[in-house]
Amino acid sequence: MDTKQGASGGDVLTDNDRFWAKVQKTDSCWLWVGANNGQGYGALKVSGRNVRAHRYAYTLHKGPIPEGLCVCHTCDVRNCVNPDHLWIGTMADNNLDKEIKGRANHPKGDKHGRRKNPLAFLGVCKTPSAKVTEVQVKSMRALRAMGFKVRQIAKLHGVKLKTARGIVSPGSTCWVSAR
Ligand SMILES: [Zn+2]
Numbered sequence: 001m002d003t004k005q006g007a008s009g010g011d012v013l014t015d016n017d018r019f020w021a022k023v024q025k026t027d028s029c030w031l032w033v034g035a036n037n038g039q040g041y042g043a044l045k046v047s048g049r050n051v052r053a054h055r056y057a058y059t060l061h062k063g064p065i066p067e068g069l070c071v072c073h074t075c076d077v078r079n080c081v082n083p084d085h086l087w088i089g090t091m092a093d094n095n096l097d098k099e100i101k102g103r104a105n106h107p108k109g110d111k112h113g114r115r116k117n118p119l120a121f122l123g124v125c126k127t128p129s130a131k132v133t134e135v136q137v138k139s140m141r142a143l144r145a146m147g148f149k150v151r152q153i154a155k156l157h158g159v160k161l162k163t164a165r166g167i168v169s170p171g172s173t174c175w176v177s178a179r
Helices: 015-020 053-062 091-104 135-144 148-159 160-169
Strands: 023-025 030-032 043-044 050-053 069-074 086-089 122-123 175-177
Touching: 015 043, 015 053, 015 135, 030 053, 043 053, 050 053, 050 122, 053 069, 053 086, 053 135, 069 135, 069 160, 086 091, 091 135, 135 148, 148 160
Parallel strands: none
Antiparallel strands: 023 030, 043 050, 069 086, 122 175
16 A cells, blocks of 8 residues: 655654645645645645645546546636546547636636636537536546547546536537637
8 A cells, every 4th residue: 555654663654644734625626735746736645756736636536547638627726636636538629628727717816715606608518417617528538539438538537427418419409619
């Protein structure tokens, strides 16, 4: 396991213990208050390797991240490690997500931890109870095209199987852009 022995032989802290010691939960986001990697993402060392805190959080709660894919935030708070705010997409999805947020979101008056998601105003997903953004819809469809199973896609995006199925089925009208 990932148990580490302190130099003195006294403290035995697991990677998990060190992770949770740096998380401050709010009503929505779980904020990483440990080191950051210089770009606003939380950073920690796991088994001697530098890992982004939100990626670690995803792995911890939801399982391994498929090779080559990114962990994106629905909340747009880079140091947030709440697994409910994390979804898996391709690098292209991640860039598109940033681009749309950058356009829609002018950097005034942001309070940490509770930003409004600007994507919410750009369109609407008609699937009841689906809390997904346009980029997530695109990403789910891209993952499907890459051969991922609907069940995996639902898991990767943290949505119900029914929701994922509604989004990736051919001819789905789930996402209607308002732009
Ligand atoms: Zn968050």
